[in-house]
Amino acid sequence: MAKAMPRPAVTIAVRAARAAGNVILRYMNRIDGLNVVEKQRMDFASEVDRLAEAEIVKELRRAYPDHAILAEEGGAIGKGALTWVIDPLDGTHNYLRGIPHFSVSIALVDKGVPVYGVVFDPLRGELFTASRGDGAYLNDRRIRVSRREGLAGAMIATGFPYRQRAHLDAQLAMTRALLAEAEDIRRSGSAALDLAYVAAGRYDGYFELGLKPWDMAAGALLVQEAGGRYGDLAGRDGLPASGNLLAGNLPVAKAMVEVIGAHATPALLKA
Numbered sequence: 001m002a003k004a005m006p007r008p009a010v011t012i013a014v015r016a017a018r019a020a021g022n023v024i025l026r027y028m029n030r031i032d033g034l035n036v037v038e039k040q041r042m043d044f045a046s047e048v049d050r051l052a053e054a055e056i057v058k059e060l061r062r063a064y065p066d067h068a069i070l071a072e073e074g075g076a077i078g079k080g081a082l083t084w085v086i087d088p089l090d091g092t093h094n095y096l097r098g099i100p101h102f103s104v105s106i107a108l109v110d111k112g113v114p115v116y117g118v119v120f121d122p123l124r125g126e127l128f129t130a131s132r133g134d135g136a137y138l139n140d141r142r143i144r145v146s147r148r149e150g151l152a153g154a155m156i157a158t159g160f161p162y163r164q165r166a167h168l169d170a171q172l173a174m175t176r177a178l179l180a181e182a183e184d185i186r187r188s189g190s191a192a193l194d195l196a197y198v199a200a201g202r203y204d205g206y207f208e209l210g211l212k213p214w215d216m217a218a219g220a221l222l223v224q225e226a227g228g229r230y231g232d233l234a235g236r237d238g239l240p241a242s243g244n245l246l247a248g249n250l251p252v253a254k255a256m257v258e259v260i261g262a263h264a265t266p267a268l269l270k271a
Contacts, residue, residue, distance in 0.1 A: 017056070020055050070085045083109045090214075094189045104122065104192075149251050157197065192216075211244075215243075229248070
């Protein structure tokens with residue numbers, strides 16, 4: 001298997017992700033004492049999110065002071081065509097309950113298109129990286145999406161986001177329809193890791209509603225560079241402004257668009 005020659009931007013992002021991972025692991029045994037705030041209904045953040053994000057921002061600004069930053073906790077910093085999009089702890093709800101499934105997600109986006117991406121699982125030591133046009137890698141080894149030729153036998157990942165409960169009926173209908181054909185559905189609580197797992201062929205496809213740019217930018221690039229595709233629920237390529245994302249290998253993604261399209265409301269199919 002071919003090994004990656006990391007681009008400088010990826011090297012910096014990896015350094016930032018590892019620094020954030022160190023913060024996350026350092027506080028794991030002190031979860032009960034963390035200061036947790038409810039940003040909105042059922043949407044929590046902890047001081048670990050903010051401390052991890054500060055480490056990432058420090059590394060990125062040191063290397064690229066002219067780049068803009070869009071971070072989950074700190075919001076937008078600076079302006080420019082090149083923007084670092086950061087989720088310092090994707091899977092906060094898991095983390096705060098001691099569930100060992102969460103990640104750090106960092107992407108560089110050029111005019112809305114991800115060009116570099118890193119998703120880091122600090123507990124398992126799994127580092128997923130991608131550069132546009134260079135392929136996707138897990139710990140420096142090339143990864144590819146699965147070879148599944150359709151929904152039969154497929155493992156699909158999803159999430160039921162707290163921000164989008166108004167669309168729950170439609171999403172449950174989509175899930176029911178997919179389960180009629182797929183092998184199973186997983187809901188693990190970290191969109192970035194779900195997408196990374198699609199890129200690595202662990203999952204065959206993924207869909208979720210109401211994601212933010214920091215939830216999906218790095219993972220979406222991983223899927224694309226691993227030979228898959230990502231787009232909105234109607235099958236249009238690119239990061240959807242709606243946050244309603246679908247990804248998978250090519251035949252599974254196509255089949256998912258057809259099944260989901262039959263059960264999604266018109267509002268969910270908008271770009």
